[in-house]
Amino acid sequence: MFSNIKNIIIFVVIGGILVFVYIYFFQGNPEEDNLIFSDPLVSGETGATDGASISVGRDFISLLLNIKSITLNDSIFTDPAFITLRDSSIILIQDGTEGRPNPFAPIGSEVTAPSAPTASFPAPGPLGGGVGGGVN
Numbered sequence: 001m002f003s004n005i006k007n008i009i010i011f012v013v014i015g016g017i018l019v020f021v022y023i024y025f026f027q028g029n030p031e032e033d034n035l036i037f038s039d040p041l042v043s044g045e046t047g048a049t050d051g052a053s054i055s056v057g058r059d060f061i062s063l064l065l066n067i068k069s070i071t072l073n074d075s076i077f078t079d080p081a082f083i084t085l086r087d088s089s090i091i092l093i094q095d096g097t098e099g100r101p102n103p104f105a106p107i108g109s110e111v112t113a114p115s116a117p118t119a120s121f122p123a124p125g126p127l128g129g130g131v132g133g134g135v136n
Contacts, residue, residue, distance in 0.1 A: 076082055100110050 102110065
């Protein structure tokens with residue numbers, strides 16, 4: 001009888017440990033459920049919103065309105081100092097010794113095989129024929 005009670009206590013303790021492990025490791029914290037945030041102002045959802053998202057939306061709109069009120073002074077383009085500026089850029093011509101065709105290829109692999117000869121066809125004659133073209 002004593003061993004029967006001992007076995008029941010052992011099973012209850014093991015069951016309690018398993019329940020604790022399941023709750024702690026597999027249930028997760030309720031705070032982790034809200035990792036994905038959907039902003040109703042952006043996604044078009046309707047319903048109750050929290051004050052933080054409304055505050056962020058208002059801040060964003062006020063920032064956009066501040067940017068909209070910025071004006072640029074374009075009088076510099078009519079200034080004589082700007083008008084007298086001249087383009088003095090230099091055109092660089094490559095001389096053909098710039099470097100390897102593929103700088104990331106292993107050294108020695110830039111040797112290329114000779115290209116195969118390409119076939120050339122004579123220009124068509126006055127009536128669209130090839131060599132000796134024309135209708136006899």
